[in-house]
Amino acid sequence: MASDKTGRRGFLKGAAAGAALAAQVPLAAQQIRAAAKPAPETTNAAEKVEVLTNERPGADFMLDVIKSLGIEYATANPSSSCRGLHESMINYGGNKNPELLTCCHEESSVAMGHGFAKIDGKPIISMVHGTVGTQHGAMAIYNDYCDRVPHIVILGNEGDATARRSYVEWTHSAQDAASIIRDYTKWDDNPTSLQHFAESMVRAYKIAMTPPMGPVAIIASGKLQEEPIEESNLRIPKLSMTIPPQGDSGAIAELAKLLVNAENPVIVAGRLARTPNGTKLLVELAETLQAPVNDQRNRMNFPTKHPLYGVGSIANADVILALEVEDIFMTTHRMSPLNRIGMGEPRRLTKENAKLISISCLDLFQRTNYQDFARYNEVDMAIAGDGEATLPSLIEACKKLITPDRRRALQERGAKLAEAHKKMEEQNRQLASQGWDSSPLTTARVSAELWAQIKNEDWSLVGNDAFFSRWPTRLWNFDKHYQFIGGSGGEGVGYGAPAAVGAALANKKHGRLTINIQNDGDLNYAPGVLWTAVHHQIPMLNIMHNNRGYHQEVMFVTTMATRANRDPSRGGIGTKLIEPNIDYASMAKGYGMQGIGPITDPKDVAPAIRRALQIVKSGEPVMVDTVTQGR
Amino acid sequence: MKKPFLCIAPVAALLLAPFAAFGQNAQGSAENGHKIFLKNGCYSCHGYDGHGGVGAKLAPKPIATAAFIAYVRHPAPGGMPTYSAKVMSDAELTDVWAYLRSIPEPPAVKDIPLLNQ
Numbered sequence: 001m002a003s004d005k006t007g008r009r010g011f012l013k014g015a016a017a018g019a020a021l022a023a024q025v026p027l028a029a030q031q032i033r034a035a036a037k038p039a040p041e042t043t044n045a046a047e048k049v050e051v052l053t054n055e056r057p058g059a060d061f062m063l064d065v066i067k068s069l070g071i072e073y074a075t076a077n078p079s080s081s082c083r084g085l086h087e088s089m090i091n092y093g094g095n096k097n098p099e100l101l102t103c104c105h106e107e108s109s110v111a112m113g114h115g116f117a118k119i120d121g122k123p124i125i126s127m128v129h130g131t132v133g134t135q136h137g138a139m140a141i142y143n144d145y146c147d148r149v150p151h152i153v154i155l156g157n158e159g160d161a162t163a164r165r166s167y168v169e170w171t172h173s174a175q176d177a178a179s180i181i182r183d184y185t186k187w188d189d190n191p192t193s194l195q196h197f198a199e200s201m202v203r204a205y206k207i208a209m210t211p212p213m214g215p216v217a218i219i220a221s222g223k224l225q226e227e228p229i230e231e232s233n234l235r236i237p238k239l240s241m242t243i244p245p246q247g248d249s250g251a252i253a254e255l256a257k258l259l260v261n262a263e264n265p266v267i268v269a270g271r272l273a274r275t276p277n278g279t280k281l282l283v284e285l286a287e288t289l290q291a292p293v294n295d296q297r298n299r300m301n302f303p304t305k306h307p308l309y310g311v312g313s314i315a316n317a318d319v320i321l322a323l324e325v326e327d328i329f330m331t332t333h334r335m336s337p338l339n340r341i342g343m344g345e346p347r348r349l350t351k352e353n354a355k356l357i358s359i360s361c362l363d364l365f366q367r368t369n370y371q372d373f374a375r376y377n378e379v380d381m382a383i384a385g386d387g388e389a390t391l392p393s394l395i396e397a398c399k400k401l402i403t404p405d406r407r408r409a410l411q412e413r414g415a416k417l418a419e420a421h422k423k424m425e426e427q428n429r430q431l432a433s434q435g436w437d438s439s440p441l442t443t444a445r446v447s448a449e450l451w452a453q454i455k456n457e458d459w460s461l462v463g464n465d466a467f468f469s470r471w472p473t474r475l476w477n478f479d480k481h482y483q484f485i486g487g488s489g490g491e492g493v494g495y496g497a498p499a500a501v502g503a504a505l506a507n508k509k510h511g512r513l514t515i516n517i518q519n520d521g522d523l524n525y526a527p528g529v530l531w532t533a534v535h536h537q538i539p540m541l542n543i544m545h546n547n548r549g550y551h552q553e554v555m556f557v558t559t560m561a562t563r564a565n566r567d568p569s570r571g572g573i574g575t576k577l578i579e580p581n582i583d584y585a586s587m588a589k590g591y592g593m594q595g596i597g598p599i600t601d602p603k604d605v606a607p608a609i610r611r612a613l614q615i616v617k618s619g620e621p622v623m624v625d626t627v628t629q630g631r
Numbered sequence: 632m633k634k635p636f637l638c639i640a641p642v643a644a645l646l647l648a649p650f651a652a653f654g655q656n657a658q659g660s661a662e663n664g665h666k667i668f669l670k671n672g673c674y675s676c677h678g679y680d681g682h683g684g685v686g687a688k689l690a691p692k693p694i695a696t697a698a699f700i701a702y703v704r705h706p707a708p709g710g711m712p713t714y715s716a717k718v719m720s721d722a723e724l725t726d727v728w729a730y731l732r733s734i735p736e737p738p739a740v741k742d743i744p745l746l747n748q
Contacts, residue, residue, distance in 0.1 A: 438680050554675050629684065
């Protein structure tokens with residue numbers, strides 16, 4: 001390997017520079033600049049011995065850049081194409097800020113970052129191996145993208161063909177390594193120098209964190225990571241965050257008039273509350289207008305026990321305000337259902353003269369290939385801007401327009417909505433009682449049993465409850481931003497378990513009790529993340545929603561069979577996870593996690609949860625396998 | 632002469648069967664109905680004991696047999712998939728109805744402390 005004289009000179013320089021720095025703690029870029037100065041040339045033959053060590057690899061500077069961004073964690077399935085950065089992280093960086101978390105699959109490492117960011121509001125980095133690792137992580141990156149979550153993905157790659165040492169390095173390298181994820185990342189770059197890396201990394205962070213947020217990818221060249229630092233005057237650019245854009249003031253004034261004068265306004269909240277302040281602002285707007293909020297539960301937008309929660313009637317609305325709603329069309333229309341042959345015209349659910357207004361930053365950024373943008377949103381006013389950032393001016397504009405007479409009218413409306421909310425809650429309790437003593441367990445029973453034991457804790461539900469018939473949403477009192485993080489975004493199955501571990505990691509420093517309702521089909525994609533939770537001592541209570549199948553597909557295939565006048569009893573072929581039943585408590589134990597169950601008798605649920613909570617409070621993750629009904 | 636008579640008898644029985652099933656208090660085998668309910672995937676939307684879920688709540692007081700069968704044959708748009716007579720006979724649906732009818736009432740909400748927290 002030492003036939004390249006330039007390369008050897010590099011090693012000599014690096015060795016000299018590294019020796020000078022050996023005893024030092026991680027350096028700022030200014031210090032590196034001095035350290036990377038070329039070593040003095042010498043003519044002494046004895047000193048021309050081949051140097052096989054490099055104490056100042058480029059990865060050290062890369063890590064300085066990452067540290068400057070305040071990145072707390074790096075998740076990775078170990079990879080040869082990221083080995084330089086990996087080593088710098090654990091030794092040069094002391095394995096702190098970022099701390100490296102060992103993952104068993106790139107889908108897990110990326111989804112962990114997804115879950116973390118939704119609790120913490122900030123990205124971590126996921127180091128992903130070139131080509132095959134990127135292919136493994138691609139679905140999780142797509143989920144990030146659809147869910148508008150900031151994330152920095154570092155792709156290892158050896159772009160220089162002459163630097164590839166084996167056939168494996170050839171098969172795992174690419175000319176354009178980010179191409180397979182470019183359709184669902186906000187930005188990517190392939191830096192060819194350390195200074196280029198510094199600028200691109202800072203730019204990547206800024207882009208990821210600018211609404212609409214999303215994943216970004218930076219390619220980390222193998223040579224840049226592993227070769228000595230030769231560049232001089234290296235510096236880390238200042239991070240200047242973009243202030244999220246607010247909606248146009250004239251449009252906000254017009255919208256305020258419409259809302260204040262509306263008889264039946266409805267607020268629909270999509271991915272609105274980026275921060276806890278977003279939840280507070282939406283409560284303030286709703287209470288100012290005494291308007292109902294239909295929360296799509298993609299974020300913790302609105303408290304579930306608030307009298308204005310969930311009681312908006314789209315059919316009766318005269319003004320509908322959609323806040324960061326991706327698919328307004330499906331909110332206001334109904335398509336031909338699956339129990340009908342062919343597609344008829346979509347049925348509009350709203351009144352003909354209803355005004356539809358959107359505030360969203362999604363209008364400012366769209367890609368082409370993947371169709372997550374849904375139908376064209378035919379609204380009366382599309383206000384481009386970040387929903388959360390726009391709410392203060394909208395609230396102020398509304399308050400200015402409300403006269404005492406109007407306030408009285410709004411309060412009367414609010415009282416009626418509160419009554420409707422109360423009825424909705426009563427109905428939910430009534431429905432929850434159905435099948436109360438059934439086995440398999442009803443999802444309502446499991447949710448009620450859980451609530452009884454966590455309601456006085458500082459809890460955070462990090463699993464999506466959509467496949468649990470939304471019983472936690474219907475029965476629990478969600479009123480804090482971190483208590484709910486929505487779903488995957490791209491509906492890519494396999495997100496649940498790793499995202500929950502990532503979210504639990506973010507909750508750990510706050511001492512919160514993390515609860516994950518875990519779908520069985522989802523866990524089986526990459527269950528190794530259970531080991532990651534144990535290994536890194538991430539406390540969390542996992543409740544298996546063990547309905548023993550891909551239940552959505554059980555229903556779909558059965559529907560297809562009856563539609564074809566064929567045997568519906570065969571709907572379980574290819575969709576059920578039975579014969580044998582999977583024992584999730586044993587699976588957890590195999591990964592070193594304490595496992596309880598399977599629980600089939602409703603009377604056993606409460607004691608199992610009690611025991612599990614003791615384990616979680618001791619700082620460990622635990623799995624309770626509850627055998628449940630389909631939904 | 633005997634042959635035609637023997638043929639007519641089962642045909643007449645088949646023709647009369649639906650009318651019997653459409654009676655308000657049609658008879659049926661709850662035990663067989665339970666088996667059919669599980670085998671044909673009814674449970675997947677309506678819950679193992681018809682308490683509801685993705686699909687409507689069916690038990691413990693199902694609608695009248697005739698209305699039940701009519702709905703299964705011609706569900707409302709957006710409702711359940713159609714189960715034609717080729718997939719489930721009226722007699723089988725009558726058995727399913729009998730099973731749903733046999734399911735006991737769940738405890739009242741007021742008697743479930745967990746739902747009154």
